[in-house]
Amino acid sequence: MPKPVIAIVGRPNVGKSTIFNRIVGERISIVEDIPGITRDRIYSSAEWLNHDFNIIDTGGIEIGDAPFLAEIRQQAEVAIDEADVIIFMVNGREGVTSADEEVAKILYRSDKPVVLAVNKIDNPEMRTDIYDFYALGFGEPVPVSGSHGLGIGDLLDVAASHFPKREEENYDEETILFSLIGRPNVGKSSLVNALLGEERVIVSNIAGTTRDAIDTPYTKDGQDYVIIDTAGMRKKGKVYESTEKYSVLRALRAIERSDVVLVVLDGEEGIIEQDKKIAGYAHEAGRAVVIVVNKWDAVEKDEKTMQEYEKKIRAHFQFLDYAPIVFLSAKTKRRTHTLLPMINMAAENHNLRVQTNVLNDVVMDAVAMNPTPTDNGKRLKIYYATQVAVKPPTFAVFVNEPELMHFSYERFLDNQIRAAFGFEGTPIKIFARARK
Secondary structure (H helix, E strand, O other): OOOOOEEEEEOOOOOOOHHHHHOOOOOOOOOOOOOOOOOOOOOEEEEEOOEEEEEEEOOOOOOOOOOHHHHHHHHHHHEEEEHOOEEEEEEEEOOOOHHHHHHHHHOOOOOOEEEEEHHHHHHHHHHHHHHHHHHOOOOOOOOOOOOEEEEEHHHEEEEEEEOOOOOOOOOOOOOOOEEEEEEOOOOHHHHHHHHHOOOOOOOOOOOOOOOOOEEEEEEEEEEEEEEEOOOOOOOOHHHOHHHHHHHHHHHHHHHHHHEEEEEEEEEOOOOOOHHOOOOOOOOOOOEEEEEEEOOOOOOOOOOHHHHHHHHHHHHHHEEEEEOOOOOOOOOOOOOOHHHHHHHHHHHHOOOOOHHHHHHHEEEEEHHHHHHOOOEEEEOOEEEEEHHHHOOEEEEEEEEEHHHHHOHHHHHHHHHHHHHOOOOOOOEEEEEEOOOO
């Protein structure tokens, strides 16, 4: 079940980015008193009282012909389309403005739940200033202060009350869900058709042909799969283009539903920076990953080409050092038979659980091989480790003081666990926990 989505919209300079940063807990959006500073939608994940959700910060909606305003308005309208709940942000110090009323008209047409947040209500005496905003027609306003962090919980309580009810997936536990992500025109839909052996997905060389995530059930050699094809992802500055305006968030939703994510690259065109950004979405979501180099038929090759290309991928995608690489051609179907075995392996490792006693033997052997680090005369002591989750495999290491677990030693343990148990195709997570 994909996470619900909140979009924060409103005219410029009402404090949307400040509230966004308060909710996600870090300064992701640029905060500055210059109207229009937030030009693109900015996505992040957040949690409130056991509700996981995605949240979108948008550029302010404003009517006029100043630079970027048309694009900002388009961005906001796309965010409204993608959202399950809209937080309509207004400035409590300025009262209802004509621009607020224009934004309200756009929101009326959305037919989505709207929570009206009156920002910059920095003390209780200012709460009487919110009543004018009833005139906008969205019910009881929620007073908040982005600068002081007041009222954020109340705002999220109201927003979460409008989240759609979670529905369980109808797929069997043994079914492997995998999605294909990548920038437009790398051949994702062609690859789906090559796997299925039929033209189930529209294929075109026009970037952005696939506009929705499409579920396609599929069975091969007794294994059930669901293929989730997604629209190609482009740089944020181009997201508002009509042919792909929904692509990024829908791809993120597809990733959340997947067991395995195929990061599809264009073998003919080579690796660009955007490929790394797209792959990062899957890695950050903790999904199993297979890197697929498509259009391999169009690459001039000798006996060293594949090996050199793989080195290049490893250099660019160091954070995906666990991901297997498959070279194929969806167009000619050459080497497509090698893909499903890799998906099966990645899915199996993503769901792999190891016995605690065997895990501790590996960890203690690792400590004997490479003693734990010291900091200011204190040495990290590892008492025992246990696996606490799968998808991805997650390990708790019980220690004397968690802050002594340096990243480099955590990486060392990661490598030792992988050497012992494999885990090819899946990230693993290790965190230190104080022994009580």
